[in-house]
Amino acid sequence: MMDSDSVSRADAHDLLVELVETPSVSGEETDCAERLAAFLEANGRDVRMDDVGNVRAPGNGILLTSHIDTVPGEVPVELEDGILHGRGSVDAKGPLAAMAVAAVKTGASFVGVVGEETNSRGAHHLVSDMDDPEFVVNGEPSGWDALTLGYRGYVTGTYSVRVESVHTSRPEPNAIQYATEWVTAVESAFDSESDAAETSTATSVTVKPVEFDGGLTADGFATEATVEIQFRIPSGMTAEEIQSVAEAELDAGTVSWNTPIPPTLSSPRTELGRAFRVAIREEGGDPSLLRKTGTSDANIYADAWDCPVVTYGPGDSSLDHTPEEHIELAEFDRSISVLTDVCENLEVDA
Numbered sequence: 001m002m003d004s005d006s007v008s009r010a011d012a013h014d015l016l017v018e019l020v021e022t023p024s025v026s027g028e029e030t031d032c033a034e035r036l037a038a039f040l041e042a043n044g045r046d047v048r049m050d051d052v053g054n055v056r057a058p059g060n061g062i063l064l065t066s067h068i069d070t071v072p073g074e075v076p077v078e079l080e081d082g083i084l085h086g087r088g089s090v091d092a093k094g095p096l097a098a099m100a101v102a103a104v105k106t107g108a109s110f111v112g113v114v115g116e117e118t119n120s121r122g123a124h125h126l127v128s129d130m131d132d133p134e135f136v137v138n139g140e141p142s143g144w145d146a147l148t149l150g151y152r153g154y155v156t157g158t159y160s161v162r163v164e165s166v167h168t169s170r171p172e173p174n175a176i177q178y179a180t181e182w183v184t185a186v187e188s189a190f191d192s193e194s195d196a197a198e199t200s201t202a203t204s205v206t207v208k209p210v211e212f213d214g215g216l217t218a219d220g221f222a223t224e225a226t227v228e229i230q231f232r233i234p235s236g237m238t239a240e241e242i243q244s245v246a247e248a249e250l251d252a253g254t255v256s257w258n259t260p261i262p263p264t265l266s267s268p269r270t271e272l273g274r275a276f277r278v279a280i281r282e283e284g285g286d287p288s289l290l291r292k293t294g295t296s297d298a299n300i301y302a303d304a305w306d307c308p309v310v311t312y313g314p315g316d317s318s319l320d321h322t323p324e325e326h327i328e329l330a331e332f333d334r335s336i337s338v339l340t341d342v343c344e345n346l347e348v349d350a
Contacts, residue, residue, distance in 0.1 A: 066139025
């Protein structure tokens with residue numbers, strides 16, 4: 001175990017500010033990754049950048065991991081009255097910096113992954129290239145006194161349809177109509193299921209078309225349309241069940257599906273869950289247990305590794321991806337204390 005006082009509060013704040021000041025939109029994480037690696041090396045950790053750009057500092061059986069990349073959008077970096085504004089301050093450089101500091105203090109393993117905001121290429125590479133840890137703490141904003149146990153899964157598809165052209169005065173639907181009618185029918189099918197079960201957003205299916213293209217073909221003899229569509233999968237449901245419902249609403253066209261990410265829901269009664277509840281109480285908090293409506297790298301880790309996986313980190317997740325993104329340094333400090341306590345109190349192999 002490292003010296004728990006090996007990184008001062010000022011050092012931790014400097015790291016956070018430096019990471020937030022360094023742009024790292026998905027696919028352009030290298031500069032920020034190098035700054036993160038330099039901090040770990042300066043504090044005595046062996047560090048390497050792997051084939052996809054993850055920053056890896058091996059340690060004991062506890063894995064602390066968060067993502068380096070951010071969504072696009074410039075938020076001016078400003079530190080005033082203990083509040084740091086800037087893109088990524090919440091999602092997820094606050095959790096990332098807190099975990100790097102806690103890893104230095106405790107000897108826990110640490111990985112800063114790339115690509116979480118797009119295709120999770122960093123997490124996918126990590127699970128293919130690393131033995132199962134004993135415990136995994138994924139870094140995303142939950143608030144310093146809350147623990148995220150569950151995320152919905154995720155599956156995407158492309159609906160495609162082509163219809164021979166007829167005069168626009170005719171009643172027969174064209175490809176654009178077929179596409180819009182299919183999306184509406186699928187939304188209604190899942191809305192009906194949600195209403196019947198009186199489910200919350202976290203336990204229901206969300207249908208979200210994200211891209212639409214359609215019109216006459218180049219030769220003018222047909223209309224065609226494509227829809228890129230996303231589905232969030234609640235715990236207890238599979239991608240195959242969602243695909244079956246969606247395909248049952250087809251009157252024309254086909255859907256090609258991409259590889260799904262399954263939902264995850266961790267028990268609060270694991271040794272890891274208990275360690276967080278104790279640590280949060282010791283810091284004066286009343287721990288909350290959360291289920292998120294989105295999807296994160298925790299889904300990938302829970303599916304690949306046979307060990308407890310939870311998500312934790314400072315910050316208000318309602319600020320994710322917004323122009324108002326900011327984090328309170330006091331909350332950041334308390335999250336480091338919680339993470340340090342958790343890592344020091346879990347029994348793991350060296």
